Amino acid sequence: MEKTYQPQALEQEWYKTWEEKGYFKPYQDGLDGEGYSIMIPPPNVTGSLHMGHAFQHTIQDALTRYKRMQGKKALWQVGTDHAGIATQMVVERKLAQEGQPDRHELGREEFTKKIWEWKEESGGTITSQMRRLGNSVDWETERFTMDPGFYKAVEEVFVKLYEDDLIYRGKRLVNWDPKLHTAISDLEVENKDVKGKMWHLRYPLADGLTYTDSEGNEKDYIVVATTRPETMLGDTCVAVNPEDARYQHLVGKDVMLPLVGRRIPIIADEYADMEKGTGCVKITPAHDFNDYEVGKRNELPMINVLTFNADIREEGQTFNFDGTVNEELSGFIPEKYRGLERFAARKEIVADFEAAGLLVEIVENDMVIPYGDRGGVVIEPMLTDQWYVDAKTMAKPAIAAVENGDINFVPKSYENMYFAWMNNIQDWCISRQLWWGHRIPAWYDDQGKVYVAQTEAMVREKYNLDASVNLSQDNDVLDTWFSSALWTFATQGWPNLDDPEVAKRLADFHPSDVLVTGFDIIFFWVARMIMMTMHFCKDGEGKAQVPFKTVYVTGLIRDETGAKMSKSKGNVLDPIDMIDGIGIDELLEKRTGNMMQPQLAEKIGKRTKKEFPEGISAHGTDALRFTLTALASTGRDISWDMKRLEGYRNFCNKIWNASRYVMLSVAGEDVVEAAAENGSKIVITDAMKAACGANGEEAILSLADRWIISRLQFVEAEVTRHLDQYRFDLAAHALYEFIWNEYCGWYLELSKPVLWDENSSEEAKRGTLGTLVRVLEATMRLAHPFMPFITEEIWQQVKVLAGKSGDTIMLAPYPVAQDAFRDADAEADIKWLQDVITAVRNIRGEKNIPPSKPLDLLFKNGGDDDFRRAEENQTFLKKLAQLENLTWLNEGDEEPMSVTQLVGDMEVLIPMAGFIDKDKEVERLTKSVEKLDKEIERVNNKLGNPGFTDKAPAAVIDKEKEKAAGFARDITKLKDQIEKIKAL
């Protein structure tokens, strides 16, 4: 064994072994319990994993390994998502960079082929990252949302929902991304605060009408206010509030739309706000969501004046309020605006208003502008034909499932967020004008009539259409989230319920147990999964099945300053770099190379150099995982801290060296070092086994042995309890505390006096060696879900010595605390021992006595337990506190000049004739008395308060009384000591 832990030497080897042996499979020998499943949130197939993934994967893997070790058929379902827009964009950009023909030149089929090629090329990144992270996913059943089976599920769902009247098609105003040329859902819109302008424009009244305004001015126009002047080309009316006295008399009259010359009415609609702008609002139903509603209410026509690029059309498209084509209305657009880009058109139109003397004023305006979260350009409300899911209907059971507790959110507060959104849910636009995705299984005849079924042949059969009817399939694909909403059941082979294998998997693994995901996709994914799953999956009694019983919502990983990690900020960290380390040059290249905004490169480079002047050193997977685990407090964002990672790398080293000590003790220095030199494992001999009592040889347990075994039960119970409550941070903390402080800090030290004492009996040594080995072995199993690699490595080395067998720790049983091994007496005795040793060390520290200098110790004022403990633990005391003689002072004995510490009622004295500074010692003791005085005053105040003594529970009062008495005793002793020192 090496002197320090070398993770890179063993991690990848172990993973390979595990995978080859099939230990990740839910169906294998030894797993006889019930099914347990976690469905991975499928990452984008062409992406790569970031720290957030590493975090979520660590939790999922810990849970899976934990349940697997408990004997359950544990499935961590793995797979990836085709990520429609994102992937299509990446490939389009790639083609452009390589100077290849663009997608329109290639055509749909060829372009899709290119995407598949790209998927093959880049798809391995994620899976190899997952292997490095030690993720125990079932690779054999890996799924991709565009796989044939999954595709089939998606079509089935679409057709069924259509038949159930939960999907419909309609001409509606949608969020249109003019760059990507597709509709997007309202969730994909990012609203940004911007400082913009508002233009006040004059619209002249028709027919030479005039009126007198409130200030007595005669006017032949009204003034509208708008933030989007260019849409005036599509105005179909002006609205005023019905209550607005200023304009009531104008309702029913017309205005002449400037520049266009269209006659449009002035109507009364409560949407017009008297307080806002001028109180008159122009209505453009085809280009604004609010106006669209006004238009529908008032049965106004709609004029679409924009192309899909958001340029001005040659001629407006005219529709009636119900979306049917309006043949009468003119869609005339003045020639000079035709073909202009929307913002250029705005400039032009404003200029023309000004030139015509119709621009009244320009007002600065704080406003919110919608941007597409993918394309990054301003979203345009656009009148198009789209497919929708009736989300309102589907949300009802989905809301109920959370209300009645079939689904629990951890932390619970996210349920409010879920309800708020679900109760106010809008119909979900599921069609996307892309080529990459599941093509919508709908066909149209020449008249535009819709037919829905999986294939054209099925359409013909279902609707009785013979070959004379021309059919063409809908060109659009479905929103990516439509398919990922089916993730929990489609991954298991749904809808092939007749296949016994599928039926079995669904029975074992559906509903899944936990979904581990970020709060940012609760609406996108979690809510939609619940809706879809409950509609399509029923249990034996026909009751709707939920996709998962628990949703564990993780926080975000932020950088050390608390900022979100993002590529454009250049503060992203690759989990693999935490594991393997990375040089500064390579890190710089990674962060600044191939950037969307190259101008940021310099700033990012500087910042990176400052933060990581030496690059990042290697820490190993286990350290990374343990760090993430330890930081996983529920629902809280994590500020990533390299120092923390370093600390847990040290923890790995600590574990490694503890096991090294154990092996040195069992096998001897020569054997251990020889093995280290050859890079081989230590060969366990029968003699070693016998020395540890692996065959049940007689052994005597020391107090320390009994103590650590008792503490092991405690930590086993703690870790299990915390895991069951998803408190990974507390579980990690309990483990850390036990391993570092109790096992390494105390127990290993306590084992030395036994093992190194020539007078120790064979049985005593066997007891201690056996305990060293057994506790280590159990601790490795306890820690395995968090730190899979180091625990496997050490476990393989010690399992036989601990009398255990098995091919892998992955399938070894998870430790269960046993009350029979708890030993309150041993714990109390060791507590006493620790207190005495700490007292002595404390004195050494205070008085600057080197640890190597042996001291004499005097006990005073002890009870029966003190006498016994001192007697029984002489060896431990002498060794750990570096003491020469232990002596009891009897009542009335002469007391040498000493420094004192209290251990319970007992006093511990270190004679220090010659070294002691009387004044300083008095000062030190007086300070202690003062501190105690304050405490005792507080407690006495409490006890003197009748309100407290009357109302507080007896146990609490007793506790306080005890405290007061204890303080009083301590004070007496300290004062006594002060007097003695003064008297010397």
Place this chain on the structure above:
RNA sequence: AGGACUAUAGCUCAGUUGGUUAGAGCGCUACCUUGACAUGGUAGAGGUCCCCAGUUCGAAUCUGGGUAGUCCUACCA
């Protein structure tokens, strides 16, 4: 505008149903290369638990109000 979450040591965070002398890791100070580990050991310093008011015998913890920050939703001609 509505809502959620957060505020505890220099930093990052724990603190279970109100009763602790308020904890951990890192950092800091002093000492120590003792035969697992200097990626180590021992000891120590360090806190107005954001502010105000209330409930209570008792508040870091519960209630109300405020301040600051983060985020979500909605809307703004």
